[in-house]
Amino acid sequence: MADLSAVLRDLAAEGDDLDALVTPLPDLRVDTPAAGWTIADQLGHLAWTDDVAVLAAAEPRRFADELIPAALAAADTFVDDQTAVWATRPDLLAAWRSGRARLAAALAAVPDGTKLPWFGPPMSPTSMATARLMETWAHGQDVADALGHTRPPTARLRHVAHLGVRTRDFAYLTHGEAAPTQQFHVTLTGPAGELWSWGPADAVQRVQGPALDFCLLVAQRRHRDDLALVAEGPDADHWLDIAQAFAGPPGPGRAPGQFA
Numbered sequence: 001m002a003d004l005s006a007v008l009r010d011l012a013a014e015g016d017d018l019d020a021l022v023t024p025l026p027d028l029r030v031d032t033p034a035a036g037w038t039i040a041d042q043l044g045h046l047a048w049t050d051d052v053a054v055l056a057a058a059e060p061r062r063f064a065d066e067l068i069p070a071a072l073a074a075a076d077t078f079v080d081d082q083t084a085v086w087a088t089r090p091d092l093l094a095a096w097r098s099g100r101a102r103l104a105a106a107l108a109a110v111p112d113g114t115k116l117p118w119f120g121p122p123m124s125p126t127s128m129a130t131a132r133l134m135e136t137w138a139h140g141q142d143v144a145d146a147l148g149h150t151r152p153p154t155a156r157l158r159h160v161a162h163l164g165v166r167t168r169d170f171a172y173l174t175h176g177e178a179a180p181t182q183q184f185h186v187t188l189t190g191p192a193g194e195l196w197s198w199g200p201a202d203a204v205q206r207v208q209g210p211a212l213d214f215c216l217l218v219a220q221r222r223h224r225d226d227l228a229l230v231a232e233g234p235d236a237d238h239w240l241d242i243a244q245a246f247a248g249p250p251g252p253g254r255a256p257g258q259f260a
Contacts, residue, residue, distance in 0.1 A: 134219065183203055213229050
């Protein structure tokens with residue numbers, strides 16, 4: 001796992017790439033593949049989540065006292081409600097940009113060894129930055145798909161893939177299932193042909209394929225049938241059907257062939 005400064009640099013670069021996509025747009029009210037969400041909603045969601053992540057880093061007690069109860073009280077609508085509020089802000093782009101900068105500064109200032117409160121398990125600053133990078137990349141994919149734009153994969157996908165592997169057991173939990181006790185071996189081919197791997201090399205349950213495809217799967221931005229991922233073993237095979245790297249309940253994902 002990379003150190004915090006490296007993840008923050010990659011998080012900034014991921015945000016810059018998305019910024020370059022949306023800056024020229026005359027209207028952010030363009031539908032995206034996420035049902036009911038426009039590009040403005042995608043950016044509003046990112047801006048709001050960055051904002052509350054700043055609160056978790058800078059004022060963890062306030063986050064725990066205010067945000068957690070609010071989320072629990074409106075579990076089914078909380079995220080969408082906050083997204084809708086931010087998406088309609090007249091200063092949405094400026095707020096998103098300033099929030100990204102504030103988040104980087106807030107995470108960099110967190111003392112070593114500190115765990116930050118969140119809507120799921122507490123996270124280290126590095127894990128928080130990795131999660132924000134994953135979300136920026138995933139929602140950026142929705143924007144790119146809405147615009148018919150193909151994004152070249154970058155080495156930053158390793159952060160998304162790492163999170164996808166680390167959240168294996170969480171995916172089972174969200175489906176009310178017990179996670180396998182044995183570790184899996186995951187081998188992915190990065191954008192430059194390099195190999196990234198996790199888990200014991202002699203594991204029976206195995207997954208391999210392009211890193212981009214794995215990231216699209218765990219972010220639920222493509223259907224498994226449209227990806228070149230290979231699973232060996234029934235547990236690994238089932239994992240690819242339920243994998244998700246994001247917090248919250250399982251999403252509907254994408255239909256087979258939606259972006260073929």
